[in-house]
Amino acid sequence: MPTALGKLRGRDPHYAEALERARDVLDHFAPPATAGAEAGDEGFVTFELDAAMADLDSGAEESAFATRGGAAVEAIVRSTLRPSFYISRDRVLSAREGLSDIARQLMEGMDLDFDDRDLFEAQRKLVETRALAAGRLNLFNGFREYAGTGWLVDDGIAVTNRHVAQLFARRWMGEDWDFQEGQFDRRIEVRLNPLEQIDTPEDPTRAAFVTGILWVAGSGEPDMALLKVHAPGAEPVPLAADLPDPETPVSVIGYPERDPRDNPQHLIVSFFGDRFGVKRCAPGRVMRADAWMLEHDASTLGGNSGSVVIATETGQAVGLHFAGAAQERNVAVPAGTVAAALRRLKSQLAVPALGGAATDAEIETSRADFADREGFDRAFLGVETALPEFGAWQDDLAPVAGGGNELRYVHFSVWQSASRRLPLLTAVNIDGARLRRVPRRGTWRLDGRLDRAHQAGNELYRSNPLDKGHMVRRLDPCWAEDINDEATILKAQADTFHYTNSAPQHEQLNQRDWVGLEDYILDASEEYAFKVSVLTGPVFRADDRRLRNQPGAEDIAIPREFWKLAVMRRQSDGVLSATGYVLSHGEIIKGLTEAEFVLGAYETYQVPLALIEGATGLDFGTLKQADPLHVADMHEAAFGRQVLRVRGPGDLTLAATPR
Known part of the structure; x- marks a missing residue:
């Protein structure tokens, strides 16, 4: 009742x-x-x-x-005739005929009866076509797998709920909306994937990448948000111009997750089966609709937030689902309200062409803005930290306006490869005693001191699963001689957001241990108030793969491995210690262990600097003598002692043994 x-x-x-x-x-x-x-x-x-x-x-x-309306809980409203059908291979499984073995097993025991079956079967193709525009909002670097449901409402624009967007969107006072900082101190990446379905193969070309947060409703406004997406070829769902009448048949497309709150368990099993977080089509009817909200009785659970409510007969969206009260009603933002938000958004946007190629405005820091940058201090540790010789890469270093090849920033420097359009080497000074952990703020920019042809901008990262990987970490240079000199500290952070300090890293890289290593170096310098200089770079190989269909970045090869060198002075005698690490799937270290090495998952290893030299073509010179893994002969190498798997601080060998 x-x-x-x-x-x-x-x-x-x-x-x-x-x-x-x-x-x-x-x-x-x-x-x-x-x-x-x-x-x-x-x-x-x-x-x-x-x-x-x-x-x-x-x-x-x-x-x-x-x-x-109702309470903000997703709801099963009716105890009969309201199933939630699986969608598989873009087909609504509303009957048991012609099912795959997987689908048949999942649907065993589900109640598929519902009213309006004749209408639904007549309009099935239309509903399935509209469902192509709805996807699961998957989060990368986030603290959960996905946020909810979203759907294309216009060319290059997707709509979801405010409370869904709050899981990945943020806004600093007076600034535009942006993505939150997630795990590993990396920005959360969001993808609208319509193929999170049962028994359905992946197709990366179907995923729509969320490239920006256009608008999130404020206090006293409807529970909705508009996202900028890159979804070539995808068709948005048309919005109904008029409110639907009561009893109008509707289909709700979304991604219900397991959610026992206030919903009887036997109805969850009967209507939803035992697979959650996958695409569904839930038939129902409009209960009432007015200028405030639309109520419907289709079955929903948590995860359906942001679902599209489609009028089954016309295929038009009549609402944006956002909440419900168990055994009472589900509620949605009316399509007219969504349309009004779109109109307001378009009138306020200063940039043209929201959809299609979705060109991002490039921001460039001018040469004059770098006048006071001193860059990496080679004498920072009290003794000279010799930078590596570039060898064959010397002639490939991108020329810097004003002379030389060193891009100087606050407390760090970058040497850019002209042919690869990516950093070959970065070097940063970290002063743990003066470090300030400032909140993440920064906008990625080009560097005006380099020729545009020698640096990769956002064209490399747009609409693909590549992450902008900081070579010099955001917090590493955030210190000043005067710890209250906030201007210098914020300038240092802003400098790390230049594309010259980023290299593309695929989402499948095992970043946990690598970032754990970076955190350990930073935390240790802060806790023990010591100084450390860190050199970092990608491993460039001739067989690195290029991206297909990436306008403006087709020539850029994506590095698969990365290296890092930490240089500090031993507290006991002041002698330099230099330790090297690689994030590798095994190419660098194969053949070095007793057993045959099989290329596999990416892992973090501590390795001798000589191995990094062999992989990169750089020459670390006398720094190799400060390496605790340096060996006088190859006898030790036969037993694989040159390579240490790094799973935590206990695996690190930081101090060199005097010879």
Whole structure:
């Protein structure tokens, strides 16, 4: 029997949670303008949230929120005739005929009965076509696998819920929306993948990469967000111009996840089976629709947030699903409100052509802005830290305006390969005693001191799974002689966001141990207040692969391995110690261990500097004598002692043994 949210108070163990989730929706909800409402710009209005919250707190049986919608929990509304069908290979599995073995097994015991079957079967192809535009918002470098559902609403624009976008979007005071910082101190990358389906092969060309956060609703606005996406060839779902009538058949496309809150377990099993986080089509009907919100009775669970609600007969989107109250109603932002947000967004954007090629405006730091940069200090440790000789790479170093090949920044320097358009070597000074851990802020920029043809900008990273990997980490140069000199510290951080300090790293790289090593070096320098100089670079090989269909970056080969060299002075006698590391899938170290080495997953290893020299063509000179893994003869190498697998600080050999 339907239960008003107010009646849950004091009797239902989920009341507090439902109330808190209701507060969240109320805080971010407002309907389009109607007669008698206080209108804002472009069809948005506000209403008396305080009164609504007071009703909720007091347990009022019919609060302002209950009148207009429901609690912010995804919901099974009806106990019969409301299944959630799997979608496999872009086909809605609404019947048991012609199923694969996998699908047949997953659907065993599910109740597939629903009303409006005749209409659905007649419009199946139309519904399946519209479903192509909906995808799961997968997170890379995030703290969860995916955020919810999103769908293409216009060329180059996807829509989802505000509370979904909050899992990966952020906004600094007065600045544009951007992606949050996730695991490993790396920006969260988001992909709208329509092929998260059962028994369906992957097709990377179908994934839509989220390249920007266009707008996230504020307080007192509908629970929605608009994302910039690169989705060549994908068709958006058309928005219905009029509100649907009650009892209009609808199909909800989204990605329900396992969510037992307030929903009877037997209904979850009956309607959803036992596979979650995959694409579904849930039939239902409109319960009521007005200028404030649309209510429907299709079955949803957590993960359906951001789902598209399609009118089955017309194939037009009538709503953006965002919440529900178990056994009462599900609620969606009406299509008219979504359309109003699109109109407002387009009127405010200064850049043309949201869709298609989605060209990102390039930002370049001018030569004059670098006038005070001193770069890497070779005498930083009190004794000379000799930089490597470049060997055959010397003639390939990109010339810097003003002379030489060294790009000087605050506390670090970069030497750029002209042919590869990527950094060959970076070197940074870290002063642990003066280090400041400032919040991440920065915009990727080109360096005006280099010819544009010698550096790769965002054209290399657009619409693919490559990450902008900092060679000099963001926090490494964030220090100053005067620890209160915030201008220098922030300038150092901003300098790390130049493309000359980035190299593409594939999402499959095992970054955990590599970043753990970087964290250990930084944390140790801070904890023990000592200084360290760190050299880093990619390993360039002739057989590195290039990207296909990457306009402006087809000539750039993607490095598969990276190296790092940490130089510090031993506390016991002040002698230099230089330790080398590689992030490798085995190419650098194959043949060095007793057993045959099989190329496999990327791992982090501590290796002699001589091995890095052989892989890179650089010459570290006398630094090799400061390497604790340096061997006087090859006898030790026969037993594989040259290579140490790094899984944590206990695996590191940091101090050289005097000879």
